[in-house]
Amino acid sequence: MLYLVMAIVAGMVGGLLAVGLQVGLLPQTLTDAWAGGDIAGAAGRIGRRHGMMMVFFCALPALFGGFGNWFVPLLLRARALAFPRMALMGWGLVAASFVAVLVGLSPTVPAQVSLFALMGWSLGMLLQAINMVATVLNMGPMGQRLRDMPVFVWAQALTAMMVVMVMPVLAGGLTRIILAGDDMSGQVDGLLHVFAGSEIALLLLPSIGIVSQIIETFSGAPLQMPRLVLGALVVMSIGGGSVWVHDLLHGGLARMAAPAAIVQLGLIVLPVLAVLVAWARTVRVGHVRASVPMEWAAGFVALLLVGSGMSLLPGGMADVHAATLYAAMFALFAGFYYWIGKMMGHVAPVGASRVHFGLTVGGTVLSLMAFHGLPGVMGAVLMGLSLVVFAGIVVRVGMQPRTSLPANYWGPGARTAEWQSASPTRGEA
Numbered sequence: 001m002l003y004l005v006m007a008i009v010a011g012m013v014g015g016l017l018a019v020g021l022q023v024g025l026l027p028q029t030l031t032d033a034w035a036g037g038d039i040a041g042a043a044g045r046i047g048r049r050h051g052m053m054m055v056f057f058c059a060l061p062a063l064f065g066g067f068g069n070w071f072v073p074l075l076l077r078a079r080a081l082a083f084p085r086m087a088l089m090g091w092g093l094v095a096a097s098f099v100a101v102l103v104g105l106s107p108t109v110p111a112q113v114s115l116f117a118l119m120g121w122s123l124g125m126l127l128q129a130i131n132m133v134a135t136v137l138n139m140g141p142m143g144q145r146l147r148d149m150p151v152f153v154w155a156q157a158l159t160a161m162m163v164v165m166v167m168p169v170l171a172g173g174l175t176r177i178i179l180a181g182d183d184m185s186g187q188v189d190g191l192l193h194v195f196a197g198s199e200i201a202l203l204l205l206p207s208i209g210i211v212s213q214i215i216e217t218f219s220g221a222p223l224q225m226p227r228l229v230l231g232a233l234v235v236m237s238i239g240g241g242s243v244w245v246h247d248l249l250h251g252g253l254a255r256m257a258a259p260a261a262i263v264q265l266g267l268i269v270l271p272v273l274a275v276l277v278a279w280a281r282t283v284r285v286g287h288v289r290a291s292v293p294m295e296w297a298a299g300f301v302a303l304l305l306v307g308s309g310m311s312l313l314p315g316g317m318a319d320v321h322a323a324t325l326y327a328a329m330f331a332l333f334a335g336f337y338y339w340i341g342k343m344m345g346h347v348a349p350v351g352a353s354r355v356h357f358g359l360t361v362g363g364t365v366l367s368l369m370a371f372h373g374l375p376g377v378m379g380a381v382l383m384g385l386s387l388v389v390f391a392g393i394v395v396r397v398g399m400q401p402r403t404s405l406p407a408n409y410w411g412p413g414a415r416t417a418e419w420q421s422a423s424p425t426r427g428e429a
Contacts, residue, residue: 001066001070001343002088002091002095003061003062003065003066003069003091003094004062004066004067004070004336006057006061006091006094006095006098007057007058007059007061007062007066007332008058008062008391008394010053010054010057010058010061010098011054011058011059011387012387012391013053013102014050014053014054014057014058015383015384015387016384016387017050017053018050018380018383051321051322051325052192053101054325055199055203055325055328056097056101056118056121057094057097057098057101057121059203059325059328059329059332060125060202060203060328061094061125062332063203063206063207063210063328063331063332063335064125064128064132064156064159064160064163064202064206065090065091065094065125065128067206067210067335067339068128068132068156068159068160068206069081069087069128069132070339070343071152071339071418072132072135072136072152072153072156073135073139074417074418074421074425075149075150075152075153075416075417075418076135076136076139076140076141076144076149076153076417077140077141077417078135078139078140081131081132081135081139082131082134082135082138082139083130083131083134086127086130086131087127087128087131089124089127090124090125090126090127090128090131091124091128092124093120093121093123093124093127094120094121094124094125094128096117096120097117097118097120097121097124098117098121100113100114100116100117100120101114101117101118104117111184111188112178112184114188115174115177115178115184115188116178118170118174118188119171119174119175122167122168122170122171122174123167123171125163125167126163126164126167126168128160128163129159129160129161129163129164129167130160130164132156132157132159132160133157133160133161133164136149136153136156136157136160137157147230150213150416150417151208151209151212151213151223151226151229151230151233152209152210152212152213152416153209154209154230154233155205155206155208155209155210155212155233156206156209158205158233158234158236158237158238159202159205159206159237161237161238161241162198162201162202162205162237162238162240162241163202165238165241166195166198166202166241170191170195173191174188174191177191196321197240197267197268198240198241199321200240200268200320200321200324201236201237201240201241201267201268203324203325203327203328204236204268204272204324204327204328205233205236205237206331207300207327207328207331207332208229208233208275208331209233210331210332210334210335210338211279211297211300211301211331211334212229212275212279213338213416214293214294214296214297214334214335214338215279215282215283215294215297216282216413216415217293217338217410217411217413217414217415218288218289218291218293218294218297218410218413219282219283219285219286219287219288219413220286220287220289220412220413221282221285221286221287221413222282222415223278223279223282224278224281224282224285225277225278225281226278228274228275228277228278229274229275229278231271231274232270232271232272232274232275233271233275235267235270235271236267236268236271236272239267240267240268268320269308272304272307272308273308276301276304276305279301286413289413291410292337292348292350292353292354292357293334293335293337293338295354295357296330296331296333296334296337296357297330297331297334299330299334299357299360299361299364300327300330300331300334303323303324303326303327303330303364304327306323306368307320307323307324307327310323322367322368323368326364326367326368329360330360330364333356333357333360333390336348337353338410339418340397341405341409341423341424342405342418342419342421342423342424342425343424343425344397344398344424345403345404345405345423345424346397346400346403346405347405347409348393348397349393349396352389352392352393352396353393355389356386356389356390356393359382359383359385359386359389360382360383360386362379362382363379363380363381363382363383363385363386364379364383365379366378366379366382367379367380367383404422404423405423405424406423407419407420407421407422407423408420409423
């Protein structure tokens with residue numbers, strides 16, 4: 001729950017920064033300082049910093065640390081995570097890093113503060129990943145085979161294994177920048193730029209796990225072609241992480257600045273298309289019923305299709321990164337509306353949830369169409385309004401006294417183990 005609360009705060013802070021940047025409310029001296037003296041490339045550099053905040057402190061901690069820590073033990077029928085104190089330590093490092101990054105936004109703070117904050121974030125996510133791997137491998141029921149685990153658990157485990165591969169490399173790259181000195185801001189931009197490929201996989205893996213469960217539930221049918229989905233997740237996890245680690249150590253940042261398109265196509269787009277085929281077959285076999293989580297899942301699928309199309313265009317990988325971040329946001333909200341009753345004892349109000357969905361769709365479409373100009377400003381304003389509506393939903397759900405929902409309030413389509421425990425569930429970690 002601490003991860004989810006921090007993700008909500010980080011998302012609102014990042015969203016307000018984006019709205020302020022688009023509408024022109026931020027001081028010019030501040031934006032010039034963020035640009036690092038490169039006024040011509042200010043938008044790109046500020047955009048990367050905003051994207052870093054949204055990915056590192058909102059999307060990934062919520063998808064992996066929040067929903068992972070909440071529901072992997074429930075799906076494995078375990079009492080708690082393997083190492084509860086390690087989980088708390090990892091969250092503490094990530095939260096402290098978020099505060100340090102906010103402090104580092106000031107032009108008067110040395111660049112080393114942000115660098116050490118990112119190193120602390122890398123260590124915190126590494127601790128979370130080690131804990132997740134230990135939980136999945138050791139905390140399940142006796143005699144359970146790995147292939148029998150739900151796709152959500154597989155997705156979380158593969159995300160954790162990928163984090164174990166890539167975070168030490170990211171921390172090593174940050175250490176080299178600190179030791180080298182010179183233009184630290186520019187070197188961090190370069191490191192984050194080449195980290196984008198692995199970042200896409202890290203966002204998609206837990207998102208696919210969440211959306212797979214939602215599609216199963218509201219289609220009323222088990223996931224079709226599960227081995228194809230699992231194979232796609234394995235390729236995305238191990239392949240994406242190993243390519244980043246090998247190429248960065250072998251050729252340096254200059255070699256990684258423009259990775260081969262065929263590698264990105266094979267490791268990201270083709271596995272995504274395989275998953276989409278399995279989801280399409282699941283929907284065809286079952287009978288889809290409308291619900292708020294399913295609407296968010298449909299938005300996630302639409303953005304996957306858009307991102308796959310963008311990847312085939314010349315120079316389209318930057319657009320793919322933006323589409324992936326928005327897709328991860330849709331998966332995050334899908335998981336929130338799917339599991340909020342299990343966590344808090346109340347489902348979200350349907351009317352306000354659909355207003356939130358409509359505003360987010362409008363803001364996403366306008367933001368992907370154009371970052372600058374009137375469409376960009378309108379998109380930022382809609383996204384800001386959607387955050388206000390979501391904040392109201394969170395406050396309303398959180399302030400209501402706990403009640404006892406049915407254990408399985410989504411009906412017979414929800415078959416996984418968490419729907420056999422009470423709502424709300426009181427875990428031990």
